[in-house]
Amino acid sequence: MSTLEIRDLQVAVEDKQILRGVNLTVKAGETHAIMGPNGSGKSTLAYAVAGHPKYTITGGQVLLDxxxxxxxxxxxxxxxxxxxxMxxxxxxxxxxxxxxxRSAVTAARGEAPKLREFAKDLKAGMDALSIDASFAQRNLNEGFSGGEKKRHEILQMELLKPKIAVLDETDSGLDVDALRVVSEGVNRFRASGETGVLLITHYTRILRYVKPDFVHVFAGGRIVEEGGPELADKLEAEGYEAYTKASA
Amino acid sequence: MGLNEKPLSTLHEKASYELADFAVPTGREEEWRFTPLSRLKGLHDGTAAASGAVNVTVDAAPEVTVETVGRDDQRLGKAYVPADRVSAQAYTAFEKATVLTVPREAVASRPTTITLTGSGDGVAYGHILVKLEAMAEAVVVLDHRGSAVYADNVEFVVGDGATLKVVSLQDWADDAVHVSHHHAQLGKDATFRSFVVTLGGDLVRLSPSVSYTAPGGDADLTGLYFVDAGQHLEHRLLVDHSQPNCRSNVVYKGALQGEDAHAVWIGDVIIRVEAEGTDTYELNRNLLLTDGARADSVPNLEILTGEVAGAGHASASGRLDDEHIFYLQARGIPFDEARRLVIRGFFGQLIEKIEVEELRDRVMSKVEAGLAG
Incomplete structure (x- = not known):
């Protein structure tokens, strides 16, 4: 079973320190939600862990198994x-x-998938996410609507079968129908119990469809409060005001 | 013709068959300022004496007539008058011209390939005339290879209702120098498709131009170039809309890599007073893959009438987008392959437009080899 362990992670963009010591462990079978106000560093965490060149690691570790x-x-x-x-x-x-x-699946598996098998998997994955078949021939994300882009991200996740998935505001900009389709995709993905999910979101809305096991509140570049699903309800009622004041 | 009717961009231009009408360029002239004259091996100043270093062979479709003619053939030089010193030099100095004729309403059953092979050290001047009579259709390939110092003029005369598709491949050896004018003259409702691929040569300067003799002409000029360290590849487009209701579309894309790789793209489109209902667009994009490479891109659109159907231009030169590479790598695709996918994507849609399948594959594999090296 896989584990992602973030230890005292510190990250800067250019000369500005954004993450100030993040500690978080995500195990396979768990779903963690990171919630926080805009500018708190949630997306920085996601991109720094993935290795985007814009972000400089100034301290800490990220261990995968x-x-x-x-x-x-x-x-x-x-x-x-x-x-x-993304x-x-x-x-x-x-x-x-x-x-x-095909290039991505080939890279993930270390060998090219059989053409027929790949076509079948792709069709099943697209059907499940209500993605039109013509999508396969279109240029990557070109002219996709916001909802189409997000569904396409989830399609990739289901095809690549990662150990740990970080979803960066996948719910933002989605209408209720698209949110439901995307949430079902995430739920299918985690149903195996062999994968961990780190869900980054500004709003509690998606958490009604994808139930988290743990909720972490992010403010000022670190986690300032942790709890179970009930913490999301509290945020829904009270907002982030208490945290933004505390971190300012 | 008064000053306000004469396009400003043509005021400095000359057209003459006489070499003496053109001064030896110094490099300060607008039309020569990007070209490294010292690498022209004397093509521009009269010091390059012809030694016949380019061998011309033609593999023609059965419907196409092929002739090799002397300088005095009356059909030559009718569609195009040399517009610069090197062009006039080539016109003055060529000994034999190749003439392809596609008769009225004939449809060529397969591509006709003119192979021009440089045999090594030496200078050559050439002239080619491709003439499609009314309603004829043909695909013509110009395949330049080997090593030479070569200047030539190519005339494409596309008759009323005729369709000519041309692929010109500059696949020269590393030390070749090639200065060429390709002029297409379109009759009423004529269709012209040009696909230029420039890969090899130390210096290539190719000037494709289009003129219309009647309404309804339709020209697509597409180009692709891959510039390696030290190469100078220059394309100078001119589309002169002088007739109503004609169309032109110019798309040139290039990738550059290595120290002193230099691409020049000049795109001139003129819409004259009488050319109402013109629809034109021109685009140039350059992808700079490494430091030390340079792309100069100058689109010019001069509109002298208020009644156009559409007119636009765009030019962009930039590096490989880090965000594209990051996205592909974030899905597990290794850097080199991600880079290849993005560059292939950049060129891909263009390459699909090449009429002849073998050439498509050849160009793709050349580009891939260039990337790997």
Missing amino acids: GVDILELSVDERARAGLFLA QYPVEVPGVSVSNFL
Whole structure:
């Protein structure tokens, strides 16, 4: 069973310190929600763990099954079993969805999937997320609506079967129907009990569809309160005001 | 023609068959300022004496007539008058011209390939005329290879209702120098498709131009270039809309890598007073893969009439987008492959437009090899 262990992680962007010592452990079978106000550093956590070049690690470790993934390149982290569903998936002109997905699945498995098998998996995955078949021939994220981009992120997660998935505000910008479809995808993914999910969100709405086991409140670049699902209810009622004041 | 009717961008231009009408360029002229004259091996100053270093062979479709003619052939130089010193030099100095004719309403059953092979050290001047009579259709490939110092003029005369598709592949050896004018003259409702691929050569300067003799002409000019360290690859486009209701679309894309890799793209489109209902667009994009490479891109659109159907241009030169690479790597795709996917994507849609499948594969594998090296 896999474990992602974030130890005293400190991250800067340019010369500005954003994360000030984050400690968090996500085990397979668990779903953690990180909630916090805008600008608290939630997305920085996601991108720093994935290895985006903009973020400089100034201290701490991130261990995936005991291996410090901060030593690995972006693609090595992904192949080690880490997945980041992005808040703003980038458009890549001229690269088709099917070509991209095949390359990604090939990289994850270490060998090219059989064409027929891949086509079957892809179709099943797309059907489950109500993604039109014509998507496979379109250029990656090009002209996709906000909801289409997010569903496509979840499709990738289901195909790549990572050990730990970090979902960065996957719920933002979705209408209720799209939110339900995306949430069902996340629930299918975690149903095996073999994967861990770290759900980063600003709102409690998605937590009504994807029930977290743990809730962490993020403010000022660190976790300031932790609890069970009931903590989300408290945030829903009271907002982040208490935390933003405390961290200011 | 008064000053206000004559396009400003053509005021400095000349057209003449006489070499003496063109001064030897110094490099300060607008049309020569990007070109490293010292690497032209004398093509521009009269010191490059012809030694016949380029061998021309033609593999023609059965419907196409092929002739090798002398300088005095009356059909030559009718569609195009040299517009600069090197072009006039080539026109003055060529000995034999190749003439392809596709008769009225004939449809060529397969591509016709003109292979121009440089045989090593030496200078050559050439002239090619491709003439499609009314309603004819043909695909013509110009395949440049080997090593040479070569200047030539190519005339494409596309008759009323005819369709000509041309692929010009500059796949020269590393030390070749090639200065060329490709001029297409479109008759009424004629269709012209040009696909230029420039990969090899120390210095290549190719000037494709289009003119219209009647309404309804339709020209697509597509280009792709891959510039390696030390290479100078220059494309100078001119589309002169002088007739109503014609269309043109120019798309050139290039990738550059290595120290002193230099691409130049000039895109001039003129819409004259009488060219009402013109629809035109031109685009140039450059992808700078490493430090030390440089791309100059200058689109010019001069509109002298208020009645256009559409007119636009765009130019962008930039690096490989870090966010693209990050996204692909975040899905486990290794850096080198991610880079390859993005560059292939950048060119991909263009390459699919090449008419001849073998050429598509050849160009793709050349680009891939360039990336790997």
